[in-house]
Amino acid sequence: MNRLLKCLLWSGVMAWAIAGGGCRRAGPVLRLYNWADYIKPELVQRFEREQGCRVMLDTFDSNEALYAKLKAGATGYDLIFPSSYMVAVMRHQGMLQPIRRELIPNLSHLDPAYARYTADERCEYSVPYMMSNSGLAYRRNRVPDFKPTWAMFDRQDLAGRMTMLNDMRETIGAALKFLGYSLNTTNEAELASARDVVIRWKKNLAKFDNEQYKNGIASGEFLVTHGYNGDVLQVMTENEDVAYALPREGVSIACDEMAIPMGAREVELAHAFINFLHDPAIAAENAEFTCFLCPNLASYELLSEEIRHNPAVFLPEDILARSEVIRDLGADNAKYIRVWDQIKAAE
Amino acid sequence: MKTAPSSVREPPARRPDRWRSHEWIVTLPSLGWLLALFIAPTLIVFSIAFKPADLFGGVGPGWTLDTLRSLGNPNYPAIVWRTLWLSLATTAVCLLVGIPCGYYLARAPIRWRNTLVMLTVVPFWTSFLVRIFAWKHLLHPEGPVRRVLTALGLCDSAATLLYNPGAVLLVMIYTYLPFAILPIYAAAEKFDYQLIEAATDLGATRWRAFRSVFLPGIRVAIFTAVLVVFIPCLGSFVIPDVVGGPSAEMIGNKIAQRAFSDRNLPHAAALSALLTLAVLAPLIVAWGARNRSGRRAVPVQEAS
Structure with missing residues (x-):
């Protein structure tokens, strides 16, 4: 009996250690699924500080890999970054949640000139990230x-x-x-x-x-x-x-977009992150780091000459x-x- | 060696008819593991090969033979042939190098032996992928191997060492060689070398003794080495992907293409099933051969 008690006690300790003891920082966790080298790490840290959350980043190397993983039932990602053609496929397959525009006031900064290159001009299911x-x-x-x-x-x-x-x-x-x-x-x-x-x-x-x-x-x-x-x-x-x-x-031109997959847990935080990335100052800083064009009109004047006038x-x-x-x-x-x-x- | 050689070779007494229930119970976890995580998934893969593909990477309803018919794709024979010859060549070279290595490891003085075995295993401490990328640096057009070869006049400055089937073969041999050496060494270590002395006493040359006494004596280990090299070779994916050129695709790469970029799971499943069957065939042959050799009291009679 004594041994059984000990055993129970230890398994209790283990369960506590696994469930709670491991993560010291409280708060929600935002899980991103993005291409490699495609976001400035300091910006992610700033978002973590501002929102009191943690951000976990997982990367993929092709739209097809992203699609195959989600199609096979992978869940737990809150925000994904597929190219526009893949957004169209995923939307058709009912794999995306509608975007709640009222949570993303910075959508007003989007450059309308690039809307025709996206899958979703009205940003119903996705928001452009980079061209x-x-x-x-x-x-x-x-x-x-x-x-x-x-x-x-x-x-x-x-x-x-x-x-x-x-x-x-x-x-x-x-x-x-x-x-x-x-x-x-x-x-x-x-x-x-x-x-x-x-x-x-x-x-x-x-x-x-x-x-x-x-x-x-x-x-x-x-x-x-x-x-x-x-x-x-x-x-x-x-x-x-x-x-x-x-x-x-x-x-070939591609637009990589941000979309919220079905099964996302932190939907509002994901919207907050989209809004954060389309803040003109943040968008410019991110574009400087990644060297890609973020179609955010208000951010252009904040870009360095090197990027702004780079053909x-x-x-x-x-x-x-x-x-x-x-x-x-x-x-x-x-x-x-x-x-x-x-x-x-x-x- | 105090015991007579023939008694060493004798297979352990088995009594399959008197298996007791607790032996079943002991085997149950591993049987269950195999059934749930190996046999069932394999059967699922086989069955998906008979399903229609849908355009969005899913598996459609109903059954079809279309996928099997599409294996007649005129582009496949070249890939199958390349996979086969690369795997066979890798296995052959691994054996040619592995047998003498295993032999000398087993014959090395005891104080050296552990170090040498250690050196054989050391590469496993580094990630497989890191080692392949190391090869990319070695064979780089401006890398060390290339410079040495050019200095020796062995290759001209326009030749490329990477991205051809030769590079794939080289890296595959490098990767799988330890898997061939280790079982051969294990068998060679247990081999009774007095038998070789006896053979030379009876007039055999050293080569003849090696060929007719040593090799049959470690036959089981050779089979094991063939299996553990040939089977993973057939399924190679990473090596041709990293060091192979535009014409070094193997079946593994084709399966990845079908599953990912083509969004055609049934086709990927059919190719995987083909690969599984290709792996099973040598396995069954080896298993049969092993059973036969197990029943014989091997080397003494053959050497006479």
Whole structure:
């Protein structure tokens, strides 16, 4: 009997330690699911202090990974950061909660010029976070005769030192732009010619890659890479030889948005965080850190010259006119999958 | 060795017909574990392969054979072949290197032996992923290996060491070699080397004694080494992803693509099922071979 009592006592102690003893700071916990290096850590800490809460950050590396995880039933995230096409899919699937605009007074600062690039112009289910585009990163002193065009991937003197994104829509999209087609095309003939272009480029590529190209271009392993503007600009602050260029044929533009998934526990805190990030001063500070464009009109005048007048962040009109947002194609996605399979299998 | 060799080799006496109930009870937790966390999930994966896919990454209602038919995709044979040859080559090299390593480990003086075994295991203290990234730095176009090779005139300055099937093979061999050495060492340590002396006394050369006495003596360990290298190789995903180039995709990468970017779970499940069956086939062969070799009183007769 004595032993049983002891046992009970100890399990009680353990339960207390696990349940309460572990977290010393009281208050709610906001769980974010975001891309890596996509928010200034000091701002998160400021929000924690202001709201008396804790923020936990988990990261994903592709919209598909985010979607697959939530679709498989993952819960516990209060705020997620999918790109607009994925917002459309998730909204269609009933995976998002409606946004309560009255809790986000800073929505008034949103730049209407970028609304057409989002999935949800009226911010019913999502609020724009950052605008990105994908172009070319290159080493200034190592690439002779660089030209801002997707045709760089045809350069045989750079064979084995170039990468393209391991993302069928981005990479096939680059070839479609190169050929002068829409990167949302569903025309079989256009897709077939884009396929042949990527297969031709592939002979000069070291690999298809979404993450390691940043280290690769910084270390000189790669000389030309296909990548996202903010990621490359972040590398550029550390390595002066790296530069970013927008191919003249046009690029893909994406808007990453903030959305509250079904099953979120801290819904009001999530709204407060969206509002916090769209405070003009905060938005500017965050944009300076991430080197992406936060479509917050009032924040623009607070940006440094480097960002405000950077064509890689604020695209010039002529490039913008030739650029497009990747849209979810529903059943026609299968055409891209088929083409991507053929590209991957080609020798 | 005081005991006669033949009695050492003899399998322990088994009486399967007289299993008592408490033995069942003792086995129950591990059986339950296997059933709930291995067999049931495998069967679920198999069944998803017969379900239709929906456009949004879900599994549709009803049953279909469409996914199985789509395995006839003309792009697959190249990937299957690449997966197979990389796995077979890795296994072969791991055995070629692992057998002499295991042999010399077992024959090393006792004061060295523990250190050497330790050195074999030390890589496991570092995360698998970190070690693969270390290879990326070694093989970097401006890295140390490349500089040495260029200085020796062994490769020209335009050749790339990374992002080709050769790099995948190299890193796979590096990763799986300890898994081949350890079981071989364990068996070689228990091997009775007086048998080799006896063979040489009877006129066999050292090579002949090694081949006809030592190798059959550690046969079970060789099978184990083949299994623990070949099976994980077939399912490789991270290594071709990190050091492989645009043409180094293996089945594991295709499964990841189907599950994530293509949002097609049934197709991913069908490929996984194919992989499971491919893994089971050598396992069954090995199991049969092992049973046969277990029943024989091995080396003495074969060496004569």
